[in-house]
Amino acid sequence: MPSLAPRRRWAAAGLAVATVATGLSVAVASAESPGVAALPDGFRSVGYMPSWSGNVNSIQYGKLTHINYAFVLPNSNGSLQAVPDPGKLSSLVTQGHNNGVKVSLAIGGWNDGNDSAFEALAANSGSRTTFVNSVVNVVNQYNLDGVDIDWEYPDPGTSGNNFTALMQQLSTAMHSRGKLLTAAVVSGGNTANGVQPAVFGYVDWLNIMAYDGGSPHANYDWSIASANEWKSRGLPAAKTVLGVPFYSRPGYLTYAQLVAMDPANANRDCVNANGAQQCYNGIPTIKRKTEWALANAGGMMNWELSQDSAGSTSLVSAIYDAASGGSGGKTGQITGYGGKCVDVAGAATANGTPIQLWTCNGSAAQQWTSTGGTLRALGKCLDVTSAGTANGTPIQLWDCNGTGAQTWTATGGALRNPASGRCLDATGPSSGDGTRLQIWDCAGSGNQLWQIPA
Incomplete structure (x- = not known):
């Protein structure tokens, strides 16, 4: 997999547009508040706010x-340069904490490709200590x-060894104070080997910058492969946060600019x-990636908040809706015949995995979210095979x-698939573990009655 192109600053019509940096961003579990922002417990929605663009009063x-405020630059001796627009940062902290x-x-950041300060400070134990102390102070x-x-x-190699030493020392300093240590990493490829597996234990999660690559840019398959590459190196799923772009390639148009050209662009990728x-x-695509992250990762990250649109086309809202079940969406077990639960066989996530009845056990394979007429578990949808109607x-x-094969309506206790005109049915009828679910003529019988999350 090719490594990501670096994050840069681009100016257009007075708006600084940036592609995301491939640094690192991780947070301390002990410093988190469960259930923040009404998202599922432990699921993170992370956004970058640049110092040079955007209004903190417009953040959702x-x-x-x-939220990560970008950026402060390090000096080669381990000290830090001044915080840009400190008033903006203070306002962001106040409003963030109030919410x-x-x-x-x-x-850090791309810094025009110049990472010499990091290279120098990380190579010396004295300047590493100066850096850690500077971070604690700010x-x-x-x-x-x-x-x-x-x-x-x-x-x-050597640079990676020094990065590991730096992150170990930072982890001790941050975590002992109940603070977060976060990091953003390249999508994959050989450059990713500069972040050694030992670092995974020092951070709370890594933001995978799964953009600036793939054809088309940041497409679903390429992005998921990026996250899975990190997981294959030993990064726990709970520490894998999938990054998404709020801008286009190759022109670096912001998503807000694209939607302003044509509101229909909100539902396109090119x-x-x-x-x-x-x-x-x-x-x-943003919702689809979020659904994958719900089942396979620890959250979503975006670069960056000032590039989002407002209202119904907002991508921050799309992430939130997909992760929380959307406006009015509820998550829980679907119980049916014999008191058994609708279950994804083997908790597998492959397309075509059978849906069955099974003894209720509270597992993720039995947690269904009702949203937008669909029923979702493990990041995928309850689906009538091949859109059949028989x-x-x-x-x-x-x-x-979004097809009719995945649309369900609750009517009189039954779950009806309007496209086929038939109802969700426990084959047999049987309530035995492993009973396959199917569609059948709606009859109001016990094997077609379901209690969905309310």
């Missing part, structure tokens, strides 16, 4: 759990909840603009795609 705090959101300071000064290290990039095909993530067509798990 209630739909985020963490239960954690605020960290992001240190965190205390601004009442921050932690720090986000955006070194772009520690190279495999459009022709400024003389080229611009590719980004629209609402359906009696006996089996029910399976499949990528959510």
Whole structure:
């Protein structure tokens, strides 16, 4: 997998647009508040707020759990340069805390490809200590909840060894004070080896910058492969936070600009603009990635908040809606015949996994979210196989795609699939563990009565 292109600052029409840095961002579990922003417990929605763009009064705090203020630059002796727009940071901290959101300071960034200060300070034990002390001081000064290290990039080998030593020392300093240590990392490839597996134990999670790569840009399959590459190296799922772009490539148009051109662009991933095909993530792809993260990762991260649109086309809202079940969406068990639960066989997430009855056990394979006419578990949807309409067509798990095969309505205790005109049915009828679910003519019988989350 190719490594990500670095995060840069781009100016257009007075708006600084940035692609995300491939530094590191991690947080302390002990410093988190469960259930922040009404998202599922432990699920993070992280946004970057640049010092040079955006208004802190426009942030949807209630739909985020963490915000990273970007950036402060390090010096080669381990000291820190001045915080840019300190008044903005102070206001962000106040408003974030008033809304239960954690605020960290992001240190580093692309910096025009110059990481010489990080290289120098990490190579010397004295300057590492100076850096850690400087971080502690700025965190205390601004009442921050932690720090986000955006070194772009520690190279495999000596540089990686020094990065590990730096993160170990930072982890001790931050965690002993109940503060967060966060980091943002490259999507994958050999550069990723500069972040050694030992670092996984020092951080609370890594923000995987799964953008600036793939064709088209940051497409679903490429992005999920990026996160899975990190997991294959030993990063726990709970520490894997999937990053998404709020901008296009190759033109670096913000998502807000694209939607302003045509509101329908909110539901697209590629459009022709400024003389080229611009590719980004629209609402359906953002929601699909969020659903994957719900089942397979620890949250979502975005670069960056000032690039989002407002109202119904907001991508921050799309992440929130997908993670929380949307407006009015509820999550829980679906109980039916014999008091058994609707269950994803083997808790598998592969397309085509059978849906069955099983003794209720509270597992993720039995947690269904009712939202937008769909029923979702493990990041995928309850689906009529091949969009069939015949009696006996089996029910399976499949990528959510908005088709009629995944639409269900609750009527008189039954779950009816309008596309087929038939109801969710326990084959047999039987209530034995492993009984396959199917569609059948609606009859109001006990094997077609279901209690969904309310």
